[in-house]
Amino acid sequence: MAGLVLETQDARIGLRANKTVAAVNTRASERLGLPVDHLLGAPVERVLPASSPSEFVEWQPQSHTPSPAIRLNESTFQLVPATGMASEADQEPLFWFTLVPFVAETVSSTSPLMDLWTQALMAIETPAELFAMVKAGHRLMPGTAGLLAALDPSSQTLQTVAKWGTPEVAPAQPVPARGSWAMRLGRPVDSLELAEGFTQDHIVAAFDEATFCVPVVAGGRVWGVLSTRRNASMGLLPEDQRQLQVGLARRIGIVWERVSRCPSE
Numbered sequence: 001m002a003g004l005v006l007e008t009q010d011a012r013i014g015l016r017a018n019k020t021v022a023a024v025n026t027r028a029s030e031r032l033g034l035p036v037d038h039l040l041g042a043p044v045e046r047v048l049p050a051s052s053p054s055e056f057v058e059w060q061p062q063s064h065t066p067s068p069a070i071r072l073n074e075s076t077f078q079l080v081p082a083t084g085m086a087s088e089a090d091q092e093p094l095f096w097f098t099l100v101p102f103v104a105e106t107v108s109s110t111s112p113l114m115d116l117w118t119q120a121l122m123a124i125e126t127p128a129e130l131f132a133m134v135k136a137g138h139r140l141m142p143g144t145a146g147l148l149a150a151l152d153p154s155s156q157t158l159q160t161v162a163k164w165g166t167p168e169v170a171p172a173q174p175v176p177a178r179g180s181w182a183m184r185l186g187r188p189v190d191s192l193e194l195a196e197g198f199t200q201d202h203i204v205a206a207f208d209e210a211t212f213c214v215p216v217v218a219g220g221r222v223w224g225v226l227s228t229r230r231n232a233s234m235g236l237l238p239e240d241q242r243q244l245q246v247g248l249a250r251r252i253g254i255v256w257e258r259v260s261r262c263p264s265e
Contacts, residue, residue, distance in 0.1 A: 218253030
C-alpha cells in the first residue's frame with residue numbers, strides 16, 4: 001500500500017476504523033512537521049489535536065466525511081476523504097484521507113479582530129515590529145499559509161521578511177521581482193488565473209496548492225508583495241477573501257511607509 005500512497009503528491013493519511021494512523025506519505029509528514037514514525041500506529045486525536053476535541057471523539061473514519069478542524073503549529077487542517085484508494089483484500093479496512101488547510105469563515109474586514117489588528121498596526125514603530133505583526137496572518141485568514149516579501153528597489157529583487165502557516169520549501173533568496181506576476185502586472189493575481197506553467201517565483205506552492213498575491217503599495221512606492229497559499233481544490237479565492245487580503249496589504253503598506261520614513265530612535 002505504501003507504493004500507492006507515494007504515487008500522489010497530495011498529503012495522504014490512512015486510518016483504521018479505530019482511528020489509528022496506519023499509513024502516511026512524506027508530503028503529509030512534511031505538512032504536519034511530524035516524522036512518519038511519530039505518526040504510524042498513533043491515535044489520530046493524539047497526534048492531530050482537534051480544535052473541538054469532543055467533535056473528534058464522535059467523528060468516525062468509516063463515515064467518509066471530513067474531520068473536525070485540526071490545530072497544529074499555529075495552522076488549522078482538516079482530513080477530507082480521498083478517492084481512488086482501497087485496502088488490500090486480506091487487510092483490515094483502511095480509510096484514506098487527504099490533509100488540506102481547513103477552510104473556515106474568513107474574518108470580516110470590519111470585524112472586531114480586524115479592528116484590534118489595525119489598532120496594533122498603528123502603534124508600530126519599526127519595520128521589525130511590522131513584520132512580527134504580519135505573522136499573525138493565520139488568525140485573520142484561517143486555512144491559509146503566507147508570506148510578506150520586501151522589494152529592494154536598487155536590485156529589483158524580493159526577500160521574504162515574514163511568514164505564517166505550514167512550512168514551505170523556501171525559494172532561493174533573493175528572487176527577481178519580475179518572477180512575481182502580481183509585481184509585474186501591478187495588481188492582485190490568483191495563480192489559478194495564470195496560464196499553465198506560469199508561477200509566482202517568490203512563493204513556493206505544492207502541486208495541490210494555489211496562491212493569491214497582492215502588491216503592497218503606499219506613498220507612491222511599491223514596498224513588496226503579500227501572498228497566501230491554499231488548497232487548490234477550493235478553486236479561485238472567493239471575492240470576500242480577496243478583498244480581505246487586499247485590505248491587509250493596504251494597511252501594511254501605510255504602516256511600512258510611515259515607519260521607514262520616520263524610524264524609531
